[in-house]
Amino acid sequence: MARTYKTTQRSQLLLVLTLLFGVFFNYPILSIFNKEVFWGNIPTLHGFLYASWILLIIILFWVSRRLSKNS
Amino acid sequence: MLVILSISYLIVLFAIAYWGEHQARKGKSLVYNPYVFSLSLTVYCTAWTYYGSVGRAAQSGVDFLTIYIGPSLALPLWWIIMRKIIRICKTRNITSIADFISYRYGKSSVLGVLVTVLSLLGIIPYIALQLKAVSVSFNVLAAESGPVFFLNLDQSYLFEDSAFYVMLVMALFTILFGTRSIEASERHDGIVTAIAFESIVKLLAFLAIGIFVSYELFDGIQDIFAQARARPELSPLFQLSPQGGMSSWFFMSLSSILAFMFLPRQFQVTVVENVDPRQLNKAIWVFPLYLFLINFFVIPIAMAGRLVFEGVQVDADLYVLTLPLREGNLGLAILAYLGGVSAATSMIIVSTTALSVMLSNNLIMPALVSIPLIKRRYTNRLGQFLIYIRRICILLVLHLSYTFEKTIAQDTALVSIGLISFVAISQFAPSMVGGIYWKRANRMGAQVGLILGFLVWFYCLVFPTLINAGYFTKDWMEEGLLGLSLLRPFALFGLDSLDAISHALFWSLLFNTSSLVGLSLLFPTRGTEANQAEVFVNIEQYSSTYEGNLYGNIKVRIPDIESLLKDFLGPQRGYEVMQKFKEFHGEDWLKKPGIDVNLMSYAEKILSGAIGVAASKIVLASIAKEEEGVQIEEVYRIVKESQQLIQLNQQLREKSDALERSSVQLQDLNERLQASDNQKNEFISTITHEMRTPLTSIRAFSEILYDNDEELDTREKQQFLKTIIKETNRMERLINQVLDLEKFESGTMRLDIQNTDLHELVKESLAAVYQLMQDKAIRVDTFYEPNLPEVPLDRDRVLQVLINLLSNAIKFSPKDSGIIRVQTLNMGDYVQISVWDNGKGISPELKEIIFEKFFQAKNQNIRKPKGSGLGLAISKKIIQYHRGKIWVDSQPSEYSCFYIELPLNQVGYN
Numbered sequence: 001m002a003r004t005y006k007t008t009q010r011s012q013l014l015l016v017l018t019l020l021f022g023v024f025f026n027y028p029i030l031s032i033f034n035k036e037v038f039w040g041n042i043p044t045l046h047g048f049l050y051a052s053w054i055l056l057i058i059i060l061f062w063v064s065r066r067l068s069k070n071s
Numbered sequence: 072m073l074v075i076l077s078i079s080y081l082i083v084l085f086a087i088a089y090w091g092e093h094q095a096r097k098g099k100s101l102v103y104n105p106y107v108f109s110l111s112l113t114v115y116c117t118a119w120t121y122y123g124s125v126g127r128a129a130q131s132g133v134d135f136l137t138i139y140i141g142p143s144l145a146l147p148l149w150w151i152i153m154r155k156i157i158r159i160c161k162t163r164n165i166t167s168i169a170d171f172i173s174y175r176y177g178k179s180s181v182l183g184v185l186v187t188v189l190s191l192l193g194i195i196p197y198i199a200l201q202l203k204a205v206s207v208s209f210n211v212l213a214a215e216s217g218p219v220f221f222l223n224l225d226q227s228y229l230f231e232d233s234a235f236y237v238m239l240v241m242a243l244f245t246i247l248f249g250t251r252s253i254e255a256s257e258r259h260d261g262i263v264t265a266i267a268f269e270s271i272v273k274l275l276a277f278l279a280i281g282i283f284v285s286y287e288l289f290d291g292i293q294d295i296f297a298q299a300r301a302r303p304e305l306s307p308l309f310q311l312s313p314q315g316g317m318s319s320w321f322f323m324s325l326s327s328i329l330a331f332m333f334l335p336r337q338f339q340v341t342v343v344e345n346v347d348p349r350q351l352n353k354a355i356w357v358f359p360l361y362l363f364l365i366n367f368f369v370i371p372i373a374m375a376g377r378l379v380f381e382g383v384q385v386d387a388d389l390y391v392l393t394l395p396l397r398e399g400n401l402g403l404a405i406l407a408y409l410g411g412v413s414a415a416t417s418m419i420i421v422s423t424t425a426l427s428v429m430l431s432n433n434l435i436m437p438a439l440v441s442i443p444l445i446k447r448r449y450t451n452r453l454g455q456f457l458i459y460i461r462r463i464c465i466l467l468v469l470h471l472s473y474t475f476e477k478t479i480a481q482d483t484a485l486v487s488i489g490l491i492s493f494v495a496i497s498q499f500a501p502s503m504v505g506g507i508y509w510k511r512a513n514r515m516g517a518q519v520g521l522i523l524g525f526l527v528w529f530y531c532l533v534f535p536t537l538i539n540a541g542y543f544t545k546d547w548m549e550e551g552l553l554g555l556s557l558l559r560p561f562a563l564f565g566l567d568s569l570d571a572i573s574h575a576l577f578w579s580l581l582f583n584t585s586s587l588v589g590l591s592l593l594f595p596t597r598g599t600e601a602n603q604a605e606v607f608v609n610i611e612q613y614s615s616t617y618e619g620n621l622y623g624n625i626k627v628r629i630p631d632i633e634s635l636l637k638d639f640l641g642p643q644r645g646y647e648v649m650q651k652f653k654e655f656h657g658e659d660w661l662k663k664p665g666i667d668v669n670l671m672s673y674a675e676k677i678l679s680g681a682i683g684v685a686a687s688k689i690v691l692a693s694i695a696k697e698e699e700g701v702q703i704e705e706v707y708r709i710v711k712e713s714q715q716l717i718q719l720n721q722q723l724r725e726k727s728d729a730l731e732r733s734s735v736q737l738q739d740l741n742e743r744l745q746a747s748d749n750q751k752n753e754f755i756s757t758i759t760h761e762m763r764t765p766l767t768s769i770r771a772f773s774e775i776l777y778d779n780d781e782e783l784d785t786r787e788k789q790q791f792l793k794t795i796i797k798e799t800n801r802m803e804r805l806i807n808q809v810l811d812l813e814k815f816e817s818g819t820m821r822l823d824i825q826n827t828d829l830h831e832l833v834k835e836s837l838a839a840v841y842q843l844m845q846d847k848a849i850r851v852d853t854f855y856e857p858n859l860p861e862v863p864l865d866r867d868r869v870l871q872v873l874i875n876l877l878s879n880a881i882k883f884s885p886k887d888s889g890i891i892r893v894q895t896l897n898m899g900d901y902v903q904i905s906v907w908d909n910g911k912g913i914s915p916e917l918k919e920i921i922f923e924k925f926f927q928a929k930n931q932n933i934r935k936p937k938g939s940g941l942g943l944a945i946s947k948k949i950i951q952y953h954r955g956k957i958w959v960d961s962q963p964s965e966y967s968c969f970y971i972e973l974p975l976n977q978v979g980y981n
Binding site: 018 | 133136140143144145146147148150151292293294296297300306309310311313316317318320321324349352353355356359360363367370
């Protein structure tokens with residue numbers, strides 16, 4: 001059937017999402033921005049962290065709507 | 072004025088908590104709102120967030136963010152784990168981390184004590200930290216604003232004891248709103264409402280300071296960074312330290328993720344206070360958004376503080392207060408102070424509630440009730456006694472925190488205590504996660520793991536603090552314990568490249584996890600522990616939570632539902648049920664919008680009583696399907712709830728076996744019945760009537776399967792077959808009941824007597840009827856006799872009796888206001904179990920007759936929706952065979968209470 005959902009598959013997708021976020025917010029990706037370089041006057045590390053945090057919240061917002069639809 | 076303000080803030084808090092409880096009693100509880108739930112999670116943000124983040128940012132830049140980014144990125148994982156934990160806790164009535172771990176590992180009381188002690192050691196300093204934050208901020212503000220604001224009270228007196236007053240008020244608050252009822256599983260609507268309110272106060276206050284600092288003191292965030300860039304001494308703040316910055320980033324994230332999941336206060340708001348698991352859906356974006364907002368201005372404030380107070384000795388932890396004060400903006404400073412108070416008090420309230428439950432249930436009560444004097448005096452008043460104990464625990468926890476604050480905490484920075492606490496809490500993660508995903512995880516592994524993790528944590532983090540405070544010689548830091556350099560607290564086994572927190576987290580989790588895994592693999596799991604492991608890991612199979620209205624998009628014809636009800640319940644009962652629905656909705660019921668959906672859920676509830684939840688959903692889905700234009704997926708979606716994939720062949724075989732068996736048994740029964748006398752004619756007609764219900768549903772599903780063979784995929788088929796098997800089993804059970812009764816009556820019954828843990832049995836019976844109680848929103852109070860010896864009994868038989876009594880109690884309890892009390896008592900030679908309900912009661916002349924076959928009280932206007940009418944008759948036989956007694960006591964329209972007495976000595980019996 002189309003659009004069948006499975007609890008286990010959903011859990012695995014969510015787990016992968018956490019792992020991806022974890023990789024994104026850690027070494028070595030973080031070291032790309034951990035330099036004394038500035039965007040405007042904002043240090044790149046700070047800029048990167050806050051910007052990707054917002055991105056993360058947007059993704060979670062989308063995930064949340066999917067979860068509400070399904071359960 | 073500051074004092075008055077603080078007091079008025081706390082009065083507002085009391086008022087809000089009171090209002091929250093009041094709303095809940097009126098049935099308009101705010102706690103059902105997912106935003107309130109999400110906000111209550113932000114009890115994670117304490118005074119440590121409020122003051123400490125700025126302090127840490129001013130010293131070491133962005134690394135404080137791990138504490139908030141960590142939980143944000145782990146939210147999808149949190150969603151999976153917490154849903155499972157919530158489900159387990161709600162079905163098992165678990166109310167704390169300590170209960171959870173001890174329950175999972177075979178009810179080990181050692182584990183309960185261990186977790187409680189570890190939580191106390193980890194959290195009390197953390198509470199002390201909150202008290203300290205409030206008193207320090209109070210002092211700063213008081214000193215700056217001058218004596219005018221003190222209404223001529225002696226300053227030093229208030230200075231020294233502001234923490235003491237905070238403690239007293241918090242104790243009062245927690246006692247008032249946290250120990251209203253004996254059932255720890257009962258939620259605290261007042262507390263949650265107050266916490267949600269406080270979370271808004273602390274966020275708004277912090278944002279106000281941030282905007283003031285960035286746009287009043289400076290020309291925006293860009294300007295702050297531009298000025299900071301010009302100062303070479305601030306450049307280390309712009310990036311993580313190249314030495315170890317990245318690894319400590321990782322370890323701090325890990326630790327905060329684990330703390331966010333397993334901190335007692337988070338467990339309290341996420342699990343215990345949760346009313347609907349679907350609230351987690353919204354929380355996964357609201358919570359990180361909150362964290363983002365409250366942290367947005369931390370770095371600008373920290374930088375601004377460093378710029379403004381260049382060369383002046385000012386505690387960076389207090390920039391949120393000192394910056395507005397320096398500009399003479401007293402109003403804003405007071406707002407900042409109130410924000411800090413709200414951050415601190417919310418943490419204190421929830422942590423104290425959680426800890427006091429743990430402390431009373433796992434340490435104090437077990438110890439106290441083993442004292443015979445107390446046991447005798449309070450046997451019948453255990454509930455009231457427990458409330459007092461819990462109140463004393465609250466006072467104890469707060470008092471310990473206060474003492475800690477006055478002694479050791481005096482010269483430790485805010486952040487370090489918080490992180491030490493996080494590492495302590497992280498020790499719960501292996502046993503928790505292992506406990507719900509790995510069946511083999513066993514008690515020995517969990518115990519050794521926790522003890523080792525705990526010792527490493529103590530040695531690597533607490534011990535150095537004690538050395539610093541002067542309790543031990545400083546030499547041990549440099550040379551290691553007993554002069555062994557491999558045992559240096561900050562460089563255990565020579566590992567000296569990590570900072571203290573990462574170092575301790577690494578070693579403690581390594582020891583903890585490897586002990587759990589290693590010992591669990593080495594030693595097999597036994598007995599009750601194996602049962603609990605199975606239930607915890609596969610909780611989906613052992614509970615089914617009703618997840619909302621599934622019929623939103625389906626159109627059904629009302630006559631279809633009507634005829635379905637008549638088919639399944641018989642024409643008379645079907646008619647009655649429909650009449651009731653019509654009466655309830657008034658004359659114009661057909662014109663009401665959404666009436667078909669209403670009727671659908673109504674029918675589902677009625678049918679679940681008769682044929683079980685899953686079956687009723689499927690049967691209703693089958694009539695919805697026939698309607699034109701309905702999305703066929705919708706129907707399948709209903710069918711496919713929480714299914715377990717089993718091989719199709721196996722199911723088919725099982726099904727045919729089961730059918731064969733039951734047909735043989737039916738034949739057998741038929742022969743026996745034919746042989747017996749005329750008296751049994753009525754008996755037979757009742758039995759066959761009862762058998763029609765499962766047969767009808769078996770037929771319905773077989774037809775669906777037969778008619779739609781092409782369209783259904785394997786999984787749909789399995790689901791249908793599963794229900795067929797279930798219904799077949801139901802029939803088989805009924806037949807067995809009849810046969811049982813026969814055996815009892817002819818005296819050929821044999822019991823399988825074994826020494827049994829009675830409480831285990833009672834809990835099992837409660838779990839079995841959990842869903843029924845949920846549907847009617849019935850509250851269950853349990854009073855267990857502590858230290859009950861094992862009782863010799865036939866486990867399955869007595870379980871059957873208990874389930875029967877509970878189902879009866881549920882059946883006759885009023886919806887929504889129903890209360891059931893189950894109590895066990897040790898009477899010396901025998902044990903007494905009682906099941907009390909506040910249902911309609913039984914009139915005196917019927918007290919004996921109800922134990923007869925197919926008894927139905929004549930004045931009942933509700934016919935039994937389920938059950939054969941044999942339950943009590945069989946129960947009586949079973950208890951008599953145990954040489955026990957069963958009787959009922961009742962006050963019509965007030966209560967009824969069934970008592971069972973079982974002898975503790977069954978010697979000489981088969």
